[in-house]
Amino acid sequence: MSYSETQRDPLELLFSEYVDRCRAGEQIDVASFANENPELKEEILELFPTLAALESFKKQGPPISDVDQQQIESGLQMGEYQLLREIGVGGMGIVYEAFQKSIQRRVALKVLPREFSRQKDRRERFMQEARTVAQLSYRNIVPIIDFGEADQRCFFAMRLVEGVGLDWVVLRRNQNSEPITSNEVLDHFQQQGVPLTGIDKETDEDDNDEDSLAFEFDYAAHSATQRAKQQPRWTLKPDSWKQIARIGVQAARALEHAHNAGILHRDIKPGNLLLDYEGILWITDFGLAKSEKELSITGTNDVVGTMRYISPERFHGQVDARSDLYALGLTLFELCINRPVFNQTNRSELMRSIIEGIIPAPRSINSKIPRGLEAILVKATAKQPTQRYQSAAEMIQDLRAFGRGLEVKPITQIKVRTKKNRNWLPGITIALLLLCLLEAYLLANYRVLFPRTPQVTTSVQMKAGALDQRLENLDRMYNQVTGRAISTDLTRTSPLLPLPDNQRNLMQTLLNLYRQLRKDNEQTGSVFTIEDIDNRIQFIRKLLS
Structure with a gap:
């Protein structure tokens, strides 16, 4: 890559959070929002109004605020693609349904706004997002078809998924x-967004998958006349645990x-997982994806992604x-409780x-969640x-076992989490008090342990040890106390987080x-040892301040 990961500013993270909160009502x-984030207040006030207009939160669509937006709404031609309507936003790009004239097909076109x-x-x-996804070719990953630039805007074309985000x-x-049905999902997809023109849509072929939500239906009986009869391909009921x-x-x-393939998504969340008419799940928006090799080279400590789904580490x-799997676990958790x-x-x-791992037990929120599924979520x-x-393979094994009615191995190392599980702090306090007693003993008996004898060198060496x-x-x-190695914290470059009250006294x-x-x-x-101690003292003083 020609750019450093450490150059990534937090505006993408904040705008994604802003979008999520607006969509949640x-x-x-x-x-x-700018007042909530004073460190970036000026940038937010400058950029977010334009981005919010392009994002089109309200049903009536975004206001026509400049010539750029007027051109898009009039059916802007970008190369061989004609934009039909806006259907969403991903990272800093706006996603449109578009028509590719050369081969007469509809695609999803992700366009980088001109100012960016x-x-x-x-x-x-x-x-880089386009290049990353181009390396991946898999059924449940939205594929890249084309990428380029037109009218001073970068874009890339993807398969159009007729579905909705989780x-x-x-x-x-x-x-x-x-219950949610496949027909409702298709209707919502067709109605969402901001229409730009009125080109008819072609019908995609049905596609079967043993892990899709439609697999339990009689595929042979429904494939030919399914849509004509308006019979749903799948149904997601409140208690459809196996479907989840x-x-x-x-x-x-x-x-x-x-x-x-060595690629981490780093922004798994419900909005980046699309469920289509056939019950197929698609992962999209690899805008924050990185290869493990790149991460090891840059050594970045930047926190990118949507805050609510970022893992503690x-x-x-x-x-x-495992960070991606954590975010997927949270997504499935939300499908079970119908809220964040x-x-x-x-x-x-x-x-x-997030950092303290304060997550309630799934069944404490919804007692109808099966214990096997709860074990997977925990x-x-x-x-x-x-x-x-x-690994993802391990998670797949348990999810499939649950879906087939098999017993999922009980949790042995992980207790179902509640705030009561934080009873380890008194134990640490006792350990620190014992350490204090040891310190006092060493100080009181210093001359006994390290007497001044002619063999000074040996005594000093013993004391140093x-x-x-x-x-x-x-x-x-x-x-x-912290759950982290101090050697790691001493080399970190990201901002320090405030200590919880129950850790401050211990840290003092x-x-x-x-x-x-x-x-x-x-x-x-x-x-050498004095320098090591000084580094620790300065770090902890900064942590406490």
Whole structure:
């Protein structure tokens, strides 16, 4: 890549959050949102009004605010593509239904707004998305057909998926308990967005898949006359738990293919998973995707993606395939409870809940969720990556077992999470007190342990060894309090997060112990160890401030 990941600004993340909140029905204007994010207030006030107009949140469509938008609404021709209507937004690109004249087919055309097309880094990121998806060829990943530039706008063409995002499914199930059918999904797809022209649509061929929602129907009997008779291909009822498992299997299959190719999506969420008329699940919007090789080279600690679906370790600069599976687990969780798992609107509170792994037990929200499915959701969304599914293949195995009525292995290492599970803090407090007693003992018996004898060198070496061991013990305590290695935190470049109240007192005690250790260590003359301790003291002081 020709651009550095560390150059990615947080505007994409914030705009995605703004879109999600508006689509969920929250009444929030750009000025209010800017006040919630004072560090980027000027940029938000400058860019978001234009982006909001292009996004078209309201049913009546976006206002015609400039010549650029007027050209699009009049049926702008981009190369061989004629834009028909706006159907959504992905990252910083607007997605249109378009007609490709050369081979007479409809496509989805993702267009980078002109103001962004002029910015080299955004152009490169946009085209990188096309190059990334072009490397993947799989049934459940929306394929790239073409990409190029016309009228100072970058674009790429994708297969047109006649379906809806799972965010719409969650919202619809929350507002209406009636079953969702394939016909309703198709109707919503045809009615959504802003029509630009009126070209007729061709009919796609039906396609069967054992993991699709339509598989349980008699495919042979329905394939020829299905749409003519207006009989649904599939139905998603409030208690269609096996159908939710099928959705999970299809998404996990696509992620498995991407992960095997060394590509991480990094923005899995309901809005980026499309469910079509045939019950096929499609993953789209690879705008934040990165290869594992690129991530290892850049070593970035940037947090990108939609906040609500970012895994805890990503706030500490760590990301791998298990981070994508965590986001998929949250998505399936939301399909089961028909609302966001994290419903905090305050950004700091949301971040803290994610980092601390405060996720309620699925059955505590909806007692009708089968225990086998709950076990899958809990494992997929575990706070520690080591406790999650280690690969998409593992998750597929459990989801398919549940879908076939087989027993899912009970959770042995992961307890169903409630706030009561945070009883480890008193234990750490006791451990720190014991460490304090050890410190006091070492100080009181210093002359006994390290007497001034002619063999000064040997005594100093013994003392230095004891102090090194104390440093290791303190580092272990830091790991117990925060769940992170202090060596990792010392090298991180992303902003520090505020400590929860129940950790501040423990961290203050640790700071005092590090200070005492430094004082004792001065007598050994070990400059290297003193520098290590100073780094820790400065870091913890900054953390507490």
